[in-house]
Amino acid sequence: MSYFIDEENDFTVYEAPKNGGTTLRLWIYYAGTGDLVKSSDTGYYAGTDETYRMLQEWGYKNKKFKKTNTESKVCIKRDPVSRFISCFYDKVIKEGKLKVTIDDFLDNFDEILDNHPETMNDKKTKYMKFHFASQTYHFGKDSSYYDYIFDINEINTKFKSYLEKMWGIELPKLHARNNRKNKFDLTTTQINKIKEIYLEDYNNGWF
Numbered sequence: 001m002s003y004f005i006d007e008e009n010d011f012t013v014y015e016a017p018k019n020g021g022t023t024l025r026l027w028i029y030y031a032g033t034g035d036l037v038k039s040s041d042t043g044y045y046a047g048t049d050e051t052y053r054m055l056q057e058w059g060y061k062n063k064k065f066k067k068t069n070t071e072s073k074v075c076i077k078r079d080p081v082s083r084f085i086s087c088f089y090d091k092v093i094k095e096g097k098l099k100v101t102i103d104d105f106l107d108n109f110d111e112i113l114d115n116h117p118e119t120m121n122d123k124k125t126k127y128m129k130f131h132f133a134s135q136t137y138h139f140g141k142d143s144s145y146y147d148y149i150f151d152i153n154e155i156n157t158k159f160k161s162y163l164e165k166m167w168g169i170e171l172p173k174l175h176a177r178n179n180r181k182n183k184f185d186l187t188t189t190q191i192n193k194i195k196e197i198y199l200e201d202y203n204n205g206w207f
Contacts, residue, residue, distance in 0.1 A: 002138050003068070004028060005059040009166050011072035014065070014146075016138035017131040018086040019076045020155045023174065025055055027160075031167050032058060036174070062120055062130075065140040072166075074148040075139050076159060077206045080198035081191055085184065087131055097128060102186075106193040134198050135206035143205045 003014040004024070015021045029051055030036055037051050052060075088105070092098045098105065098112065105112060109132075118127040143149060150159040156173050164171055186194075201207060 002063050002065070003061050004055070005061070005068055005070060006166070007059065007070070010070050011074065011166055012068045012070045013163075014073070014075035014139050016076075016078075016083070016133070016135050018083050018090065019078045019135070020152050020159075021076075023155055024076070025051070025060070026174065027163055027171050028055055028058065028060070030171065031163075031169060036172060062122075062125075064125075064133075065136075065138055067140070067145070072147045073145060074150065074159075074162065075146050076150050076152055076155065077135060077139070078152040079207050080135070080201045081186075081194050083135070084132070084194045084198070085186070089184070091128065091131060102190065106190060106197070109197055134201050136200045136204050139204075139206060141200075141204050 002016070003012055005012050013024060015024055026036060032054075056062075088102065092100065092102075092105070097118070098116065100112060113126060113129040113132060116126060116128040119125060120127055120130055139146075148162060150162070160171055160173070195202065
C-alpha cells in the first residue's frame with residue numbers, strides 16, 4: 001500500500017488502501033513471475049504473506065507519500081466517500097478491528113484511530129490510521145506531480161493498458177478478492193461528516 005517503484009522501467013505507481021492496491025500487487029507479481037496467487041484462506045485472488053514479502057523486495061513501499069526520481073509517476077484515486085465506505089466495511093464490519101458504530105467513529109475519528117494499538121510492519125505507523133488516512137497522505141498535495149491520474153473505475157481499462165505498455169506484456173483482467181457490492185446507506189449528515197474528514201482530498205483534487 002502506497003507506492004511501487006519500478007526502477008527497471010523507470011516509473012512509480014502510487015495507491016492508497018481501498019484504491020485497487022490488491023489488483024495492482026497481483027499484476028506486479030504476475031509481471032515478475034507469470035503466476036496469479038490466490039489466498040489460501042479465501043480462494044480469491046488476494047495474494048499471500050510470501051507474495052507481499054517478495055513485492056517489498058521488488059520496490060513496494062508501505063509508507064507515506066514520498067517523491068521519487070522515476071521518469072513517470074501515476075496514481076489511482078477514488079471518491080473519498082466511496083473509499084471510506086469500502087474501508088469501514090472491510091476493517092470494521094467484516095474484520096471487526098474496531099468495535100464502533102459508524103456515528104461514534106465519525107464523531108471521534110482521530111481519537112479512535114490514534115488509540116488503536118495495531119501497527120504496520122515498521123512498528124511505528126498506526127495500522128488503522130494508515131488505512132483511513134486521506135489520499136493526500138498517500139499521494140501528496142500536488143496533482144501536477146503525476147503524469148497520469150487514474151480513477152479506480154479505470155483499473156481494468158486505462159490503468160491496465162498503461163502497465164501493459166510499460167512492461168510489454170498482456171495482463172489478465174481480474175477482480176481481486178470478493179467482488180460483492182459492500183455498500184450501505186448513509187444519511188446526509190454522515191456523508192457530510194465524511195466529506196469534512198477528507199476535505200483536503202477534495203481541495204487537492206483526489207476525487
